[in-house]
Amino acid sequence: MAGRGTAHLRDPEASLLRVEHLVVEFPVGRTGLVVNAVSDVSLDILEGETLGIVGESGCGKSTTGRAVMQLPPPKSGTVVYDGMELTALKGEALRATRPRLQMIFQDPISSLNPRRTVRDIVREGLDIWGIGDKAARDAKVDEVLEAVGIDPANAGRRPHEFSGGQCQRISIARAVVTEPKLIICDEPVSALDVSVQAQILNLLEDMKARYGLTLVFIAHDLAVVKNVSDRVMVMYLGKVCEVAAPDSLYASPAHPYTAALLAAIPVPDPGVRPDTSRVLGGEIPSPMAPPSGCRFRTRCPRAEERCATEEPELRTVADGQYVACHFPLDPGETIDFGPRAG
Amino acid sequence: MPEPTPDAVPPVGADGNRDLDRYAEGSLEPGLVVAQANLYVSAVESGGEGTRRVGRGLGIGAWLAIGWLAFIVIVAVLAQLGVLPLKDPNRSYVSCARRGPFSTDGTASGFLLGCDSNGRDMIARLAYGSWSSLIVATGAVLFGLVFGGTFGLIAGYFGRRTDAVITSLFNVFLAIPAVVLALALVAFLAGAAASTGRSSVDPKLILILAIGIVSIPLLGRITRASALSWSQREFVLAARAQGAKPVRIMLREVLPNVLPAMFSITLLGIAVAIVAEGTLSILGVGVRPPTPSWGNIIGLDRGRLKESPHIIFLPALMIFFTVLSLNFLGDVVRARLDVRESAV
Amino acid sequence: MTVPVAEPTAEPVPGAPLLEVTDLTTHFATPGGIVRAVDGVSLTLERGKTLGIVGESGSGKTVLSRSIMGLLPKRGTIRGGSVRFDGVELMTRSPKEMRDFWGARMAMIFQDPMTSLNPVMKIGKQITESIRHHLDVDREYATELAVNLLRSVRIPEPERRLRDYPHQLSGGMRQRVCIAVALACGPALLFADEPTTALDVTVQAQVLDLMAAQQRERFMAIVLITHDLGVVAGRADEIAVMYAGRIVEKAPTSVLFTQTRMPYTKALLSSIPKLEHPSHSRLATIPGRPPNLVAPPAGCKFAPRCAQAQPRCLEEDPPLVPGVVPGHEYRCWFPVGTPEGDDALARNQAAGTTAIAGGAA
Numbered sequence A: 001m002a003g004r005g006t007a008h009l010r011d012p013e014a015s016l017l018r019v020e021h022l023v024v025e026f027p028v029g030r031t032g033l034v035v036n037a038v039s040d041v042s043l044d045i046l047e048g049e050t051l052g053i054v055g056e057s058g059c060g061k062s063t064t065g066r067a068v069m070q071l072p073p074p075k076s077g078t079v080v081y082d083g084m085e086l087t088a089l090k091g092e093a094l095r096a097t098r099p100r101l102q103m104i105f106q107d108p109i110s111s112l113n114p115r116r117t118v119r120d121i122v123r124e125g126l127d128i129w130g131i132g133d134k135a136a137r138d139a140k141v142d143e144v145l146e147a148v149g150i151d152p153a154n155a156g157r158r159p160h161e162f163s164g165g166q167c168q169r170i171s172i173a174r175a176v177v178t179e180p181k182l183i184i185c186d187e188p189v190s191a192l193d194v195s196v197q198a199q200i201l202n203l204l205e206d207m208k209a210r211y212g213l214t215l216v217f218i219a220h221d222l223a224v225v226k227n228v229s230d231r232v233m234v235m236y237l238g239k240v241c242e243v244a245a246p247d248s249l250y251a252s253p254a255h256p257y258t259a260a261l262l263a264a265i266p267v268p269d270p271g272v273r274p275d276t277s278r279v280l281g282g283e284i285p286s287p288m289a290p291p292s293g294c295r296f297r298t299r300c301p302r303a304e305e306r307c308a309t310e311e312p313e314l315r316t317v318a319d320g321q322y323v324a325c326h327f328p329l330d331p332g333e334t335i336d337f338g339p340r341a342g
Numbered sequence B: 001m002p003e004p005t006p007d008a009v010p011p012v013g014a015d016g017n018r019d020l021d022r023y024a025e026g027s028l029e030p031g032l033v034v035a036q037a038n039l040y041v042s043a044v045e046s047g048g049e050g051t052r053r054v055g056r057g058l059g060i061g062a063w064l065a066i067g068w069l070a071f072i073v074i075v076a077v078l079a080q081l082g083v084l085p086l087k088d089p090n091r092s093y094v095s096c097a098r099r100g101p102f103s104t105d106g107t108a109s110g111f112l113l114g115c116d117s118n119g120r121d122m123i124a125r126l127a128y129g130s131w132s133s134l135i136v137a138t139g140a141v142l143f144g145l146v147f148g149g150t151f152g153l154i155a156g157y158f159g160r161r162t163d164a165v166i167t168s169l170f171n172v173f174l175a176i177p178a179v180v181l182a183l184a185l186v187a188f189l190a191g192a193a194a195s196t197g198r199s200s201v202d203p204k205l206i207l208i209l210a211i212g213i214v215s216i217p218l219l220g221r222i223t224r225a226s227a228l229s230w231s232q233r234e235f236v237l238a239a240r241a242q243g244a245k246p247v248r249i250m251l252r253e254v255l256p257n258v259l260p261a262m263f264s265i266t267l268l269g270i271a272v273a274i275v276a277e278g279t280l281s282i283l284g285v286g287v288r289p290p291t292p293s294w295g296n297i298i299g300l301d302r303g304r305l306k307e308s309p310h311i312i313f314l315p316a317l318m319i320f321f322t323v324l325s326l327n328f329l330g331d332v333v334r335a336r337l338d339v340r341e342s343a344v
Numbered sequence C: 001m002t003v004p005v006a007e008p009t010a011e012p013v014p015g016a017p018l019l020e021v022t023d024l025t026t027h028f029a030t031p032g033g034i035v036r037a038v039d040g041v042s043l044t045l046e047r048g049k050t051l052g053i054v055g056e057s058g059s060g061k062t063v064l065s066r067s068i069m070g071l072l073p074k075r076g077t078i079r080g081g082s083v084r085f086d087g088v089e090l091m092t093r094s095p096k097e098m099r100d101f102w103g104a105r106m107a108m109i110f111q112d113p114m115t116s117l118n119p120v121m122k123i124g125k126q127i128t129e130s131i132r133h134h135l136d137v138d139r140e141y142a143t144e145l146a147v148n149l150l151r152s153v154r155i156p157e158p159e160r161r162l163r164d165y166p167h168q169l170s171g172g173m174r175q176r177v178c179i180a181v182a183l184a185c186g187p188a189l190l191f192a193d194e195p196t197t198a199l200d201v202t203v204q205a206q207v208l209d210l211m212a213a214q215q216r217e218r219f220m221a222i223v224l225i226t227h228d229l230g231v232v233a234g235r236a237d238e239i240a241v242m243y244a245g246r247i248v249e250k251a252p253t254s255v256l257f258t259q260t261r262m263p264y265t266k267a268l269l270s271s272i273p274k275l276e277h278p279s280h281s282r283l284a285t286i287p288g289r290p291p292n293l294v295a296p297p298a299g300c301k302f303a304p305r306c307a308q309a310q311p312r313c314l315e316e317d318p319p320l321v322p323g324v325v326p327g328h329e330y331r332c333w334f335p336v337g338t339p340e341g342d343d344a345l346a347r348n349q350a351a352g353t354t355a356i357a358g359g360a361a
């Protein structure tokens, strides 16, 4: 599944963000080894769209998001945002793009400075860029706080006086205050209760409509991603497995890994007994020495010799559905991961 | 500290779990968590301690320490202002030389704590000496904090190569024995002052610089460690994503979070610096007589330990209690700030 | 792979349930007042069964489980009610006496495996020390047991893993080690406090399957605590929904889902994003936040957030009443799926408001 390729990319003119052949590696100490965090990933987003990225932790979702922001810049590949090649920008020129490209993080506690007030935190973007005078900034802060459902009267408080869900609202307010076009949401609801998660998901939809946003939505929960996305990209060990519209992904997953992810989602229905045979076994291999060929082959029941020698390329299996697998599932087909020996 | 008191009411919501897990964490110190059963016992038994730490009361020890420090500071300042009814610390009452404390042989003039070998009143010398000792120690640590803190903040925030360079510089300095380095610096600075025709430079200033320079790597390393961990928080990344420049991030995002650690280390640092001033003075390169300091009172009469021990012990006791109080208070401050941070 | 269970875990007292909690209260004295973290909880659990406890963060799930085990700090904690384990009253026992129960007969796994593993001790040592604390066995035998345990929690190459430190393992592996430590002495009751909340869905499924397999093999009772109804739906025999320190609905699993009576349970259920719904479908949410546990509202604790709350809900605290199916209990004046409830909901919807917004208070 470890797949590469650009078959799923659309008209460059129409896309707000277009990433091609993105590679990010992290050196491991002085061992000379590298973590292959993201290996040849391509993606694109049309204006107003939401792209969902799913995959187990460690598969390179956050690294992809941060590489788009050039934090840190990727080792190779191109990132074209709104007609600008971000990887070619340096220093001030790169900094100038910041207010238009924002990010929201997973940990609502860690992503807010405990020693600053909520007003200061949200106003920071306006202060940095000197947008408006003081009164205009405070008015803007009040407006976005109102929009995310935080009473501006409480803006003088510090983050620890708010619950996790409220902190995430504050993070959203901070991200939209400079009126960016694109927001990269890195697992914004993973740390929240289901009831709060629903509030934040709804809020993101509202903010998208209100501020005309385009979103990259990263999560490890397919059900959540499906709810907010127009297009979903499934990742595994730094590679793209499958790209499709959420409804077709759910109805007929083509990649064995997508099928495994779907089967693992707990269903809130006691009639559906968890099916042990459909649980993916084994552990994710080390990103320092990823398997040859398809990176999923070590855990894939369909793997054959070809999977070890030849890396699958993304190709279309149905209208708008792209998969990087030599032996994709046919619509309606299920896959048995079998009882695994220790 | 610019820190709101934690909610009187424990916050409901996503944070609920954290309180409790902290409880467990606090008690799950390495070594305690042997077997699960032991683990549970430790969780329960250390619970009392956990509550104490969270509680508001400072404890009698901390109040004693604060009391002593306040006393010393007030005495030092008032003595320096000359408003205390003290004898002249430099006037010799030859007949009283080496008289012991509370001695009754015709003490009409009242040398309650006796006199030194030159017949100078010990009380007056100790009181005036407090000023020199405290000003040198505090000044040195503040000097060290400004420079060590700046370097530490830069190293911790930028990491990578910057960190490697600064940290190895610190390590080089730390490898030189502190006293030797301080002695060398005093000699060098005094020489430099003399050669530029400023021989009237207050020797205290030279001491402040010398001890301050020695303390830079120590204070710098602690700032660096704290800055390093705070710089990895996502709010720092968020600030970078908003286009904040490094200096702004260091000053607004990282520094306020590092300050508590710096504050508690300041107290410990002053304690170390008092001892350092004492050591240098005993070696004869400290505060220059006749100006008294706790260190040079000992230094002047260091040969007389047997015949008049009070001349040595009284200033030594001052150093002892002050250092003890500072260390104790430093620990209390750190423990309380740790708890606050976990509540944040 | 069977693991030798080295000690008879419990003498079966015929008829006595394994765990019987009656009217348990756990309050904390804080500077801000008394926090009613657990406020009158009763439940029973039979051997070999799984009880799911569900509720939002702060609803008292963790405090409840630790209070049952007697794991809370003494100071500042006010406990009342009764906890009978295997017919033995635990409330009156000192931590020292509880030592014989912890680990050996009741064990616990936590959300963050790192909290209960010692970061500077090899995992082999952590498991064998636990075994040797309770069983009088030599080191070799304890090591052998440890290897078997690791194998039974499906850790590959267990002999090699014994020499690893916790940080060398992935999150899922660490949680499995915690399960191995918890199972080491063959407890009759296992508390799992959000054991998979920090894990990926695929790993979550592995860990939950593992717990279920171990449960069958050992005839162990499990209290599975989670905030995700999906996690307990297919795995618990019975589910208790907690809100503001109380059980607001308890029922056999299928009954809870098919005959939901408590508006809170219904709201929790409908806030889960469902795979079969088309994307961009708006999720139902629960407005507001859970109540302040120092000064909870007078009537139904859920009333300020409830879609069908009526003036009565704000004044009178609904008692836990039995439903039609045996074992079903709920706390609500206007239960979902009953004429009164439907009526209340219709009235609120027609008025476009709830009791609280309608100014009944």
Ligand SMILES: Nc1ncnc2c1ncn2[C@@H]1O[C@H](COP(=O)(O)OP(=O)(O)O)[C@@H](O)[C@H]1O
Pocket: A026, A027, A035, A036, A037, A055, A056, A057, A058, A059, A060, A061, A062, A063, A064, A287
């Ligand atoms: N700063 C870093 N230094 C070294 N390795 C990193 C760093 N950031 C991420 N990684 C590694 O890169 C891989 C991908 O990480 P990440 O993008 O965070 O995954 P995800 O967000 O999907 O959980 C992981 O193996 C992770 O350990």
Ligand SMILES: Nc1ncnc2c1ncn2[C@@H]1O[C@H](COP(=O)(O)OP(=O)(O)O)[C@@H](O)[C@H]1O
Pocket: B010, B011, B012, B013, B015, B016, B017, B018, B019, B020, C028, C030, C035, C036, C037, C055, C056, C057, C058, C059, C060, C061, C062, C063, C064, C293
């Ligand atoms: N030691 C304590 N002192 C005061 N309040 C506490 C303590 N432990 C937990 N609480 C409070 O009790 C409530 C229940 O917490 P908890 O059981 O952790 O909830 P859950 O596990 O359901 O998320 C929370 O409001 C929490 O703040």
Ligand code: SF4
Pocket: C262, C263, C264, C300, C301, C302, C303, C304, C306, C307, C308, C309, C310, C313, C318, C331, C332, C333, C334, C335
């Ligand atoms: S209907 Fe009334 S009693 Fe029932 S949950 Fe709602 S507020 Fe509580």
Ligand SMILES: [Mg+2]
Pocket: A058, A061, A062, A063, A186, A187
């Ligand atoms: Mg991530």
Ligand SMILES: [Mg+2]
Pocket: B017, C061, C062, C063, C193, C194
């Ligand atoms: Mg909990």
